[in-house]
Amino acid sequence: MNKALSFTETHFDRFVDELIDFLRIPSVSTDPDHAKDVRAAADWLADHLRKLGIQTVDVMETEGFPIVYAEHIVDPTKPTILVYGHYDVQPPDPLELWDSAPFNPVIKNGDLYARGACDDKGQLFMHLKAAESFLSGAKALPLNVKYIFEGEEEVGSEHLPGFLTKHKNLLAADVAVVSDTALFGNGVPSITYGLRGLAYVEVVLEGPDRDLHSGVYGGAIENPINALAKMIADLHDENHRVTIAGFYDNVIALTPEERSTFASLPFDSDEWVHDVGAKKPRMENGYSVLEGTTARPTLDCNGIWGGFTGKGAKTVLPARAHVKISCRLVPGQTPDEITAKLKAHFEKHVPATMKLTFTNLHGGHGALVDTNSDAMKAASEAMEGVYGEKPYMVRCGGSIPIVADFKKILGQETVLMGFGLDSDAIHSPNEKFGLDRFRKGIDSIIRFMDIYSKG
Amino acid sequence: MNKALSFTETHFDRFVDELIDFLRIPSVSTDPDHAKDVRAAADWLADHLRKLGIQTVDVMETEGFPIVYAEHIVDPTKPTILVYGHYDVQPPDPLELWDSAPFNPVIKNGDLYARGACDDKGQLFMHLKAAESFLSGAKALPLNVKYIFEGEEEVGSEHLPGFLTKHKNLLAADVAVVSDTALFGNGVPSITYGLRGLAYVEVVLEGPDRDLHSGVYGGAIENPINALAKMIADLHDENHRVTIAGFYDNVIALTPEERSTFASLPFDSDEWVHDVGAKKPRMENGYSVLEGTTARPTLDCNGIWGGFTGKGAKTVLPARAHVKISCRLVPGQTPDEITAKLKAHFEKHVPATMKLTFTNLHGGHGALVDTNSDAMKAASEAMEGVYGEKPYMVRCGGSIPIVADFKKILGQETVLMGFGLDSDAIHSPNEKFGLDRFRKGIDSIIRFMDIYSKG
Numbered sequence: 001m002n003k004a005l006s007f008t009e010t011h012f013d014r015f016v017d018e019l020i021d022f023l024r025i026p027s028v029s030t031d032p033d034h035a036k037d038v039r040a041a042a043d044w045l046a047d048h049l050r051k052l053g054i055q056t057v058d059v060m061e062t063e064g065f066p067i068v069y070a071e072h073i074v075d076p077t078k079p080t081i082l083v084y085g086h087y088d089v090q091p092p093d094p095l096e097l098w099d100s101a102p103f104n105p106v107i108k109n110g111d112l113y114a115r116g117a118c119d120d121k122g123q124l125f126m127h128l129k130a131a132e133s134f135l136s137g138a139k140a141l142p143l144n145v146k147y148i149f150e151g152e153e154e155v156g157s158e159h160l161p162g163f164l165t166k167h168k169n170l171l172a173a174d175v176a177v178v179s180d181t182a183l184f185g186n187g188v189p190s191i192t193y194g195l196r197g198l199a200y201v202e203v204v205l206e207g208p209d210r211d212l213h214s215g216v217y218g219g220a221i222e223n224p225i226n227a228l229a230k231m232i233a234d235l236h237d238e239n240h241r242v243t244i245a246g247f248y249d250n251v252i253a254l255t256p257e258e259r260s261t262f263a264s265l266p267f268d269s270d271e272w273v274h275d276v277g278a279k280k281p282r283m284e285n286g287y288s289v290l291e292g293t294t295a296r297p298t299l300d301c302n303g304i305w306g307g308f309t310g311k312g313a314k315t316v317l318p319a320r321a322h323v324k325i326s327c328r329l330v331p332g333q334t335p336d337e338i339t340a341k342l343k344a345h346f347e348k349h350v351p352a353t354m355k356l357t358f359t360n361l362h363g364g365h366g367a368l369v370d371t372n373s374d375a376m377k378a379a380s381e382a383m384e385g386v387y388g389e390k391p392y393m394v395r396c397g398g399s400i401p402i403v404a405d406f407k408k409i410l411g412q413e414t415v416l417m418g419f420g421l422d423s424d425a426i427h428s429p430n431e432k433f434g435l436d437r438f439r440k441g442i443d444s445i446i447r448f449m450d451i452y453s454k455g
Numbered sequence: 456m457n458k459a460l461s462f463t464e465t466h467f468d469r470f471v472d473e474l475i476d477f478l479r480i481p482s483v484s485t486d487p488d489h490a491k492d493v494r495a496a497a498d499w500l501a502d503h504l505r506k507l508g509i510q511t512v513d514v515m516e517t518e519g520f521p522i523v524y525a526e527h528i529v530d531p532t533k534p535t536i537l538v539y540g541h542y543d544v545q546p547p548d549p550l551e552l553w554d555s556a557p558f559n560p561v562i563k564n565g566d567l568y569a570r571g572a573c574d575d576k577g578q579l580f581m582h583l584k585a586a587e588s589f590l591s592g593a594k595a596l597p598l599n600v601k602y603i604f605e606g607e608e609e610v611g612s613e614h615l616p617g618f619l620t621k622h623k624n625l626l627a628a629d630v631a632v633v634s635d636t637a638l639f640g641n642g643v644p645s646i647t648y649g650l651r652g653l654a655y656v657e658v659v660l661e662g663p664d665r666d667l668h669s670g671v672y673g674g675a676i677e678n679p680i681n682a683l684a685k686m687i688a689d690l691h692d693e694n695h696r697v698t699i700a701g702f703y704d705n706v707i708a709l710t711p712e713e714r715s716t717f718a719s720l721p722f723d724s725d726e727w728v729h730d731v732g733a734k735k736p737r738m739e740n741g742y743s744v745l746e747g748t749t750a751r752p753t754l755d756c757n758g759i760w761g762g763f764t765g766k767g768a769k770t771v772l773p774a775r776a777h778v779k780i781s782c783r784l785v786p787g788q789t790p791d792e793i794t795a796k797l798k799a800h801f802e803k804h805v806p807a808t809m810k811l812t813f814t815n816l817h818g819g820h821g822a823l824v825d826t827n828s829d830a831m832k833a834a835s836e837a838m839e840g841v842y843g844e845k846p847y848m849v850r851c852g853g854s855i856p857i858v859a860d861f862k863k864i865l866g867q868e869t870v871l872m873g874f875g876l877d878s879d880a881i882h883s884p885n886e887k888f889g890l891d892r893f894r895k896g897i898d899s900i901i902r903f904m905d906i907y908s909k910g
Contacts, residue, residue: 196670200768209732215651215853216877218755218783219747221728222737225756225778226691232684273676277664282677282808292674300673301680302771307758308779313655313817315781316757323680324763326770328673353737362768398670422671 001450007137008129008442015129015442016112016435018048020105022121023114029065029088029155038151041087041121042066045149052132054147060167062159065151069170072131073144079452080144081375082173082412084402085124085180086153089116090427097429110435117433119426123179123419124149126438130445142453146173153180156362157402164409175375176406177448179441181418184394186434188266189387191379192416194295194395195403197329197366199338200302203228203346204357206320211307214317222353224321225306231349232323235299239285242299242327244338244345252332252368254295262290265392294395297338298328324361328397335363365404369413375452379415382447386440417444456905462592463584463897470584470897471567471890473503475560477576478569484520484543484610493606496542496576497521500604507587509602515622517614520606524625527586528599534907535599536830537628537867539857540579540635541608544571545882552884565890572888574881578634578874579604581893585900597908601628608635611817612857619864630830631861632903634896636873639849641889643721644842646834647871649750649850650858652784652821654793655757658683658801659812661775666762669772677808679776680761686804687778690754694740697754697782699793699800707787707823709750717745720847749850752793753783779816783852790818820859824868830907834870837902841895872899 008015027041028034042059049057049070057070065088073080092102092115100106105114112122127147134141148171150160164171184190205224212221237243254262269289273281283292292298306321308314327338339360350356369376371393383391396416406412419441425431463470482496483489497514504512504525512525520543528535547557547570555561560569567577582602589596603626605615619626639645662679663672692698709717724744728736738747747753761776763769782793794815805811824831826848838846851871861867874896880886 198670198770200770207733212731213853213882214753214755214757214781215653215783215851217731217748218753218852219742219749219751220724220736220738220744221731221733223755225759226687226754229684229687229756229759230691232681233688236681236685269675276667276672276676278662278676279808279810281675282806283675287674289675293672294674296674298669298673299681300669300678300772301684301762302669302769303762303764303773304680304684304776305760305764307756309758309760309777313779313781314757315653315655317755318758321759322764324768326669326768328670351737353734355734396670397673398668427668 001138001446003138004130004133004446005443007133008439008446012439016438019112019122019125019438022125023105023116024103026103027088027116027151028091029152030091038065038088042068042151045087048128049147052128053135054131062163064159067151067163068147068149070147071145072141074141075144078143079455080146080173081449081452082146082148082171082176083127084176084178085127085149086120086151087124087149088151088154089121090119090154094429099430107435111432112435112438113430113432115431117431118420118424119431120153120180122433122438123441126179126419126441126445129442130449133442133446134449142450146171160402161405161409164405168410171410173412175373176410176412176414178400178403178414178416179418180400181396181416182420182422182424183418183437184392185266186421189383189389189391190394191376191383191391192396192418193369193371193376193393194331195367195400196294196397197333197335197404198326198362198364198399199329199335199342200324200326200362201339201342202322202324202359202361204320204322205231205350206355206357207353208317208319211319212317214315217317221317222351223317224354225318227351227354228306228321228323231346232301234349240282241284242297244341246341247297247338250332250337251297251330254291258295259291261393262288265290265394293397295330297330297333300326302326328399329366331366331368334365339363364399364401366399367403367407367414369416373413374455375413375415378452379417379448381451382444383417385447386443417448456593456901458593459585459588459901460898462588463894463901467894471893474567474577474580474893477580478560478571479558481558482543482571482606483546484607485546493520493543497523497606500542503583504602507583508590509586517618519614522606522618523602523604525602526600527596529596530599533598534910535601535628536904536907537601537603537626537631538582539631539633540582540604541575541606542579542604543606543609544576545574545609547884549884554885562890566887567890567893568885568887570886572886573875573879574886575608575635577888577893578896581634581874581896581900584897585904588897588901589904597905601626615857616860616864619860623865626865628867630828631865631867631869633855633858633869633871634873635855636851636871637875637877637879638873638892639847640721641876644838644844644846645849646831646838646846647851647873648824648826648831648848649786650822650855651749651852652788652790653781653817653819653854654784654790654797655779655781655817656794656797657777657779657814657816659775659777660686660805661810661812662808663772663774665774667772669770672772676772677806678772679809680773682806682809683761683776683778686801687756689804695737696739697752699796701796702752702793705787705792706752706785709746713750714746716848717743720745720849748852750785752785752788755781757781784821786821786823789820794818819854819856821854822858822862822869824871828868829910830868830870833907834872834903836906837899838872840902841898872903
């Protein structure tokens with residue numbers, strides 16, 4: 001392990017140069033104009049894995065973008081880890097808000113700025129460099145490693161579950177490792193053990209079958225916007241709890257231990273609210289900001305539209321009003337369950353004047369990882385070795401549906417060892433990744449591989 | 456009068472041809488590309504008035520499109536009427552929904568199809584043809600007539616009130632006559648004596664200062680769409696009455712006589728609702744469809760928007776939500792009063808988490824015309840002469856702000872003698888005007904001029 005760590009130390013500048021090469025490829029999976037670039041990123045990754053001396057490297061086709069699979073089996077009796085990452089990136093728009101070109105990486109004040117620097121090229125590359133440090137610095141990997149890097153994460157990972165199902169045996173491992181999350185704070189080591197799920201629907205209310213003149217019809221034709229507003233308002237009670245029947249039935253409640261951990265985290269909620277320019281936070285009654293954002297389910301309108309939305313005053317009584325609603329789910333809740341309950345609620349409460357259309361748009365399972373597994377203990381010890389303090393066990397309010405898929409399809413728990421920061425602006429202009437975190441990430445992974453290999 | 460009526464009978468086909476010429480001019484006032492056409496329509500109208508033998512005809516400039524003013528003074532001791540109309544038209548879009556070109560008028564089944572056929576070229580042209588029938592058929596007008604035709608009605612009549620104020624003496628008359636409304640039904644004669652006013656505002660709620668990730672922030676940052684929906688929902692109570700403090704304070708209540716007239720009108724509310732494709736009507740409790748749409752104030756959302764409104768599922772917790780809200784006002788209520796009460800309501804109830812922006816966009820006064828004036832009696836008798844039955848006295852749910860201006864600035868009551876139908880599709884594709892109504896309109900105006908001239 002020490003040889004691997006010192007190899008990283010010696011070659012770190014080259015590692016950064018290589019990452020910069022990787023970041024130059026505009027692998028924007030959602031943009032058909034960049035389809036070739038997405039494939040180029042897959043090929044670049046496969047070539048790089050081969051150069052490192054990884055035994056088997058394969059660019060495996062799917063119906064969409066390929067999955068780069070690689071494996072290096074040292075000894076079948078040793079533990080095997082399955083490392084997941086994605087080589088595709090978000091679109092860089094709006095380009096005018098970038099201080100430097102998104103695919104022309106630059107280093108400023110120790111941060112590497114580029115689309116994908118943190119999400120997820122920079123983070124998956126840490127795993128390659130950890131492997132290289134073992135293979136070149138220590139002449140061998142301490143355990144068996146399998147890699148699975150997809151190119152469709154930013155567009156919903158459509159073909160990944162099918163791939164996992166089809167290649168279940170190939171992907172067999174003791175634990176999955178994912179570096180696609182954030183640290184609790186800069187210099188605050190943490191490991192994510194909980195993720196929220198998602199149920200995303202669209203609701204349309206239609207009153208009349210065409211837009212009407214509000215003078216001629218207003219007063220006897222109910223307005224779909226007003227009616228939809230009432231339905232939305234009724235989705236929460238005065239305690240800011242969701243009113244959908246049975247919504248909280250399957251929620252796995254926070255334990256007293258978890259709540260006291262949440263309370264002990266170095267977190268300033270005033271600063272947090274100030275940072276997003278809001279006047280004050282508002283949670284479900286009885287819960288803190290951290291609990292509300294990571295461990296309690298939510299119901300948010302993501303978009304609403306209807307009627308005249310241009311400049312000035314048009315006196316239309318619109319035919320329809322539309323809303324996109326999503327619930328962040330916590331472990332215990334499932335997208336199918338909550339979507340069905342949402343549907344039942346809307347069907348039960350739709351006004352007699354309105355026609356309802358309810359569409360299920362998207363869903364994803366939350367996840368709760370056993371914090372006492374060998375892999376989690378190894379990850380904790382590894383990060384403590386790098387940061388000098390035990391990492392906090394935290395939950396993340398977002399969703400990484402692949403974690404539930406690893407569990408469901410492959411039977412694997414996942415270790416979420418991520419080194420991003422909320423301020424890294426992933427999905428936004430000026431995405432960045434701190435080089436100190438890139439370095440500590442590689443070191444943490446090296447230590448994790450070593451510790452976990454010893455079982 | 457009979458000579459005038461028979462002149463119309465003899466020359467009616469030519470009248471239609473002339474109207475078709477007038478309709479060929481695409482005088483779309485809102486479209487800068489049609490500015491020349493709007494002026495061409497003013498010039499066409501002035502030329503036509505001159506050809507009829509009207510004494511004074513003038514195209515008077517404003518800061519916007521000109522006002523065509525004309526007068527024919529027979530005898531200063533006789534009554535004077537001020538005829539108002541507008542020569543501009545709505546844009547024809549969407550063009551693809553027209554069965555024939557909007558500015559290439561065609562006659563089908565007795566209806567003349569063209570943009571402006573009913574609103575308002577066809578209706579103002581009835582007044583010119585009534586005058587011609589007197590001047591050419593009876594060799595003299597029975598009373599004094601002044602004409603004021605504007606070119607900005609479809610864009611808010613911005614320069615008309617100033618024009619009225621500036622030319623108060625020039626425009627002095629005993630009563631204003633406007634043909635820009637509809638009959639109660641096809642073959643159902645009616646005169647409009649009440650119009651609703653309008654207060655139109657826009658409200659924006661801002662929570663965070665930028666769009667946020669609903670996973671990272673959802674659960675502790677209140678969602679502006681949800682908050683706005685609650686504010687909108689709270690604007691009505693369970694009786695479908697508006698909850699704004701003092702909203703109904705100045706409403707002039709319907710009299711028992713008016714209510715019994717409303718109840719006696721030939722109106723099928725089931726059919727009415729079916730025609731617009733709605734499931735059922737919904738009024739303020741205790742009022743009928745006709746009362747709700749014409750004589751009670753309303754509060755409708757005209758447009759709403761916020762967050763992600765594209766296809767698919769984007770998990771954004773938006774910074775802002777916007778709504779356009781308008782109230783139809785009834786006589787007694789004023790736009791200033793109601794706008795102030797709306798503002799006070801929103802400022803009082805805005806959640807502590809939200810920043811509020813309230814903008815007054817537009818307003819207009821309602822009107823209630825004395826149904827017992829000589830002019831109204833003359834109009835009623837005139838229409839009875841044409842239709843064989845007394846016209847119903849009805850209210851219109853829309854707004855014609857000029858009526859309040861005639862009262863306030865010129866001190867004139869207005870007779871609203873219109874011959875449109877709700878099915879004429881004004882402001883929509885395939886606008887039309889029935890030639891039988893064009894004819895009966897001319898006859899009614901001839902009779903009105905004759906009867907009213909006799910005081």
